[in-house]
Amino acid sequence: MSNELVIDVNPNEIVIALLSNKQLVELTREKSNLQFAVGDIYLGKVKKIMPGLNAAFVDVGYEKDAFLHYLDLGHQFRSLNKFLQQALARKGRNLSISKMRLEQDIDKNGKMSDVLKSGQYILVQVAKEPISTKGPRLCSEISIAGRNIVLIPFSDKVSISQKIKSTEEKNRLRQLLQSIKPKNYGVIVRTVAEGKRVAELDQELRSLVEKWEGSFQHIRDMQPPKLVLGEMDRTTAILRDILNSSFENIYVNDASAAKDIKNYIAGIAPEKSKIVKHVGGDMPIFDQLGVDKQIKSSFGKTVSFKNGAYLIIEHTEAFHVIDVNSGNRSKAGNDQETNALEVNLAAADEIARQLRLRDMGGIIVVDFIDMHAAENRQKLFERMKDVMGQDRTKHNILPLSKFGLMQITRQRVRPEMNIEIQETCPTCLGSGKISPAVLLTDQIEEKLKSVADSGEKKLTLKVHPFVAAYINKGFWKTLRREWQSKLGIKLTVKEIPSYDLLVYKIFDNNNQEIEL
Known part of the structure; x- marks a missing residue:
């Protein structure tokens, strides 16, 4: 098993993603002014x-x-x-x-x-x-x-x-x-x-x-x-608690933070100090390393995990409820009991990941697909104990009840990680209507002209990959070259996968966003 840490340092917060075999298993957000952390x-x-x-x-x-x-x-x-x-x-x-x-x-x-x-x-x-x-x-x-x-x-x-x-x-x-x-x-x-x-x-x-x-x-x-005495920041605390020989890379987008982390690791595990790597570039680090895509697919009410099977996750003040559904998944030649066991075993792996990822605490009730054979229910119980063994948080798991429900308690020491993946559309602002897409390039050209007239001649345009492909379409006579010639500017077009389709931003030569 190989572990990697991806650290996104922003002015207001630090977001830490732990990847196990390239799969996102933990996500932590630490505010810059964080107070009342566990251990303080x-x-x-x-x-x-x-x-x-x-x-x-x-x-x-x-x-x-x-x-x-x-x-x-x-x-x-x-x-x-x-x-x-x-x-x-x-x-x-x-x-x-x-x-x-x-x-x-x-x-x-x-x-x-x-x-x-x-x-x-x-x-x-x-x-x-x-x-x-x-x-x-x-x-x-x-x-x-x-x-x-x-x-x-x-x-x-x-x-x-x-x-x-x-x-x-x-x-x-x-x-x-x-x-x-x-x-x-x-x-x-x-x-x-x-x-x-x-x-x-x-x-x-x-x-x-x-x-x-x-x-x-x-x-x-x-x-x-x-x-009186503060616990170390969350990044260092995670490194202190989980750094081991399985860690292969620690990626950081801030040079100063990367240096601090390297110095800390050099003190506790000198042989591991070389795994810290500073990742630069204009594209957000989570986009570069594919973390943002995993975040978007792992949070929300419905989580797909294997061959059409999915989980429904509901949160209440008292406890969390997880429902396992097989979807349209079926294997020819397999009976219902075998299919149910396969889906449940795969669901156990994903549920263990979701508990860590969302840091869900308190009482968790899981409604697995019904299985009649006692040995199959025992297999599921053993699988859940095995995959939860990697969870550092204290927890307790009970065998399936006669109704097919499994109860899990997991220590709750901080608020649950909840990322709302459905956002108000930044283009229509929730109205459900947008300006005609055919006018997008005209709007971009107009904004570029306005910026060029103010004296800025070396610009970077950041857009969704589909829009970037359209702007760069062709070998010689591209829309980008046309704008450069017409406006007298040097223009670089960069793809940002996390942008919405019709969102665009213009940056100056110092990579500072120009307010439009």
């Missing part, structure tokens, strides 16, 4: 205690107060709170958890009012981003993720990823981390740490400890709500 650590202020919910609402700067449940405080909340109070009071110059005496664990069956009060300052971490009408979901069991390990302050446990199968390697990593970790720090060893040397793990551990303790240097001057 805030100094908040308790606004209200809710005894009935055994929870509190905390002001972290979002328009709606964030939610913190008692069970999300963490066993060592008292130690965290003590450390925070010392940092705010600045008792002692160098704050170090290793020198602290940890407080007693809170009662797991206790009440929120026993440990918090309104107006209190509190250190919290975003566990779920704001979704729909809800504010962020918080926790106070802080964790700081690195490439190979996750650091957990106020703990002493060393946990090893279950995906590391070798008992010998698990024991080696556990003993190694026990010997190098500072006192009062816990560690979770990630799968990629398998086979890593002590020097590399020790360096990362020290870096995470410095990052945590360094974030408290100026906390005394902060007034809540305030960001």
